[in-house]
Amino acid sequence: MVKVVHYLNQFFAGLGGEEAAGTPPTRLEGSAGPGRGLAAALEGGEIVGTLACGDDYFAEHEEEALSRLLELLAADGADVLVCGPAFGSGRFGYACARLAAAAPIPALAAMHEENPGVAATEGRAFVVPTAANVGGMRDALPRMARLALALGSGRELGPPGEEGYLPRGFRRNVRADKVGAERAIDLLLAKLAGETRTEVAGGFDRVAPPPSVTDLSRALLALVTEAGCVPQGNPDRLPAIRAQGWLRYPIAGERGLERARYESVHGGFDVTLANEDPNRLVPLDVVRALEDEGRIGRIHDTFYTTTGNGTPVAASTRFGREIATELRDAGVEAVLLSGT
Amino acid sequence: MLAKEIEREGIPTVFVTSLPTIATMIGVNRILRGPAITHPFGLDEKERRCIVERALEMLETDIEATTVWEAA
Numbered sequence: 001m002v003k004v005v006h007y008l009n010q011f012f013a014g015l016g017g018e019e020a021a022g023t024p025p026t027r028l029e030g031s032a033g034p035g036r037g038l039a040a041a042l043e044g045g046e047i048v049g050t051l052a053c054g055d056d057y058f059a060e061h062e063e064e065a066l067s068r069l070l071e072l073l074a075a076d077g078a079d080v081l082v083c084g085p086a087f088g089s090g091r092f093g094y095a096c097a098r099l100a101a102a103a104p105i106p107a108l109a110a111m112h113e114e115n116p117g118v119a120a121t122e123g124r125a126f127v128v129p130t131a132a133n134v135g136g137m138r139d140a141l142p143r144m145a146r147l148a149l150a151l152g153s154g155r156e157l158g159p160p161g162e163e164g165y166l167p168r169g170f171r172r173n174v175r176a177d178k179v180g181a182e183r184a185i186d187l188l189l190a191k192l193a194g195e196t197r198t199e200v201a202g203g204f205d206r207v208a209p210p211p212s213v214t215d216l217s218r219a220l221l222a223l224v225t226e227a228g229c230v231p232q233g234n235p236d237r238l239p240a241i242r243a244q245g246w247l248r249y250p251i252a253g254e255r256g257l258e259r260a261r262y263e264s265v266h267g268g269f270d271v272t273l274a275n276e277d278p279n280r281l282v283p284l285d286v287v288r289a290l291e292d293e294g295r296i297g298r299i300h301d302t303f304y305t306t307t308g309n310g311t312p313v314a315a316s317t318r319f320g321r322e323i324a325t326e327l328r329d330a331g332v333e334a335v336l337l338s339g340t
Numbered sequence: 341m342l343a344k345e346i347e348r349e350g351i352p353t354v355f356v357t358s359l360p361t362i363a364t365m366i367g368v369n370r371i372l373r374g375p376a377i378t379h380p381f382g383l384d385e386k387e388r389r390c391i392v393e394r395a396l397e398m399l400e401t402d403i404e405a406t407t408v409w410e411a412a
Contacts, residue, residue, distance in 0.1 A: 204365070204366045205367065207344045209347060209352070209370065209402075209404065209405070210350045211352070211402055212400050212401050212403075224346070224353075227380070270378055271378070272378075273379050273383070279381065279388065280378075280380070280382065281379070281381065283381040283388050283391070283392050285385060286381075286388045286392045289389075290392065290396070296396070306342075313341060316342065319341075319345075320341050320342040320344060320346060321348075323342060323346065324348065324349035324351065325349070327346060327351055328349045328350070328351065332351055333351060333352075334399045335346050335351055335354070336353075336354055336392070337342055337353050337355045337356065338356045338381060339356070340357070340377050340378070
């Protein structure tokens with residue numbers, strides 16, 4: 001028998017409406033509210049206890065609420081924690097997500113896929129998508145029960161689409177029946193027949209484009225590259241592949257990236273042409289001329305470089321954030337970034 | 341991902357690359373297609389000036405979603 005602990009807010013636990021939103025964490029014996037429907041769907045599982053907390057209390061005292069809820073959870077010795085469903089409710093969804101992510105046992109949270117709670121799990125808990133409002137209860141409970149039983153019994157999970165949870169941003173190697181060439185042909189034939197499929201979903205977020213530069217002739221412009229451009233001899237040993245970080249070099253007063261002084265150590269393309277003239281990767285010669293002509297206000301005194309070759313998305317995102325912070329602090333207003 | 345994170349900080353950024361498909365897929369906003377993987381900013385100074393001018397124009401252009409321009 002899989003032992004389940006269920007988490008609800010004050011409303012679904014039957015403690016009260018908004019007036020009870022300040023209720024601190026508490027535990028109810030057995031199932032409550034939608035937990036009864038969940039219990040009915042849990043064949044081979046049982047809800048041993050229901051934890052509840054007011055939405056406002058959780059939002060305003062997250063640390064205390066989490067630590068108390070985790071204590072209560074530990075006391076029940078459950079196999080799996082089920083939170084929600086929170087549907088489109090932001091506060092409840094957030095609480096479900098944070099608790100599920102913090103739980104030391106397998107956990108799932110159920111909510112609408114656009115609930116801000118989805119991002120708040122940070123990939124550390126499973127999210128079962130639901131409708132945006134409580135009308136989706138009947139549809140959600142059996143799906144939550146199915147995943148809860150799988151998690152609670154320790155069964156190895158299949159991909160998100162099969163098991164009914166949202167992608168968590170991880171990729172796992174699986175053994176395919178056909179070799180890559182055959183699968184590629186299958187995808188191509190499907191595409192020619194009008195059906196575009198992929199084995200690897202993109203899953204990248206979008207950034208709203210910032211407004212354009214209003215007056216470039218007064219702006220500070222920075223040069224950034226992921227083409228592995230470094231001073232001759234690579235004094236700081238930037239790797240040719242799978243870089244662990246990024247580097248910055250001063251270019252104040254330099255008219256261009258001279259071949260005697262710079263080179264590319266990128267291991268993902270033939271650097272012969274780049275090393276004949278490193279300006280082909282980082283166009284300092286031309287931007288310097290445009291600075292002289294007044295087309296560009298000023299060139300930032302530092303250029304930033306890394307090797308964009310086999311870099312995991314998480315690492316590359318970190319480099320980007322770190323460089324972005326430096327650029328912002330330096331007052332940079334525009335960036336020319338080159339990649340290969 | 342560098343371009344995205346720098347733009348997330350509010351600084352308009354043009355990514356010059358000869359693989360705009362990949363850049364589009366990961367969500368880069370301002371993409372300029374360079375002439376080749378081995379020399380995104382061209383072979384000679386004249387060509388480079390054209391590419392840089394296009395990139396600067398792109399920095400001066402408001403866009404709403406991923407936009408790919410040709411360098412020439």
